[in-house]
Amino acid sequence: MAFMTGNSDHTVIRPATTEDCSSLAALSIEVWLGTYLRNGISGHFADYVLSQYTTAHFAEALDSTAERLLVSQNRDGIDGYIRVSNGRPSPAGGPSRTEISTLYVQPRHHGRGNGARLLQAGLKLCRSNSWDAPWLTSNSENARARRFYLRNGFEHAGLTRFRIGQENYPNDILQYSAL
Template sequence: MIDNITIREAKFEDACKITMLKLQVWLHTYAPDGIEDEYADYLDAEITSEKTRILLENPEKKLFLAEKEGRIIACYQLDFDTQCPVQEIDAPELSVLYLSQHFHGKGVGKSLLLHAEQEVVNLGHKSIWLTAYCENHQAIHFYKRQNYQLKGKCYFEMGDSKYENLVFWKELNN
């Protein structure tokens, strides 16, 4: 575990840094073979500072940051307004858990996940769900080690393509 990590709720003025972190992590995770037109179009339209500011103003979403020495190294987002693709699951979604690759394997992701789970419990919920891209083996193994159960699959659509995602769920202790 690295020292001097703080977790705090994101503020409006963090929007640009959050956007840069999301772009960095997204490209590292999903574009290991380079940037295709489909990826560039998606990122240019969807992961922008303006969309991040809109997200930060939405009361149905909560965004938290992990910082080291005042620099954002990771973030997570809870969505309270999304429907799980697995019909019997009625819980908040952990829609984002992004961690700069430079901090992998140091306990930051686990700390953020535990923080997210506690936030969900504090807000009166008993479980949480998330999706992970089926080719993101590092994330899938991470969630399984944290006792998330595979409950189904869904598809992320980008351009003309569909990408299989796995749906994970976890019951939380109060």
């Protein structure tokens, strides 16, 4: 995939490279903690985040033929990314085996269209690889994210639970209507 011009801030959407792995890990930790932990950081959540979002984790994803990562990059660095995973059936059932497993944009870059550009690039990637229309999960308490996906062609398809240790958290399953 070639560089695609973004907005007037010289943002481009491009495939992630191994050189991006540490930036992807740092961005993921920033977004995850800022989105889901509003009342302090417990060891339980810190251990989860630090074990999941590592440079090695992203290097493995880039080596997988079933994973694609695209980044939004401005003049100073990466400000968002989308991760699309093929071969992952939806917990809601149905024919789709393509998941948008992550779409993160740094909070200070919200409202600039980066998330929409990443989503559109991810959908284009699905089409060009002849993958299914994707599904995703969104924390049920994250109303802003759910509104974003519903505005961009996703429909509510069910409910699942995201587990961390012994705890679980409700997540909406959203399915893209059609490629």
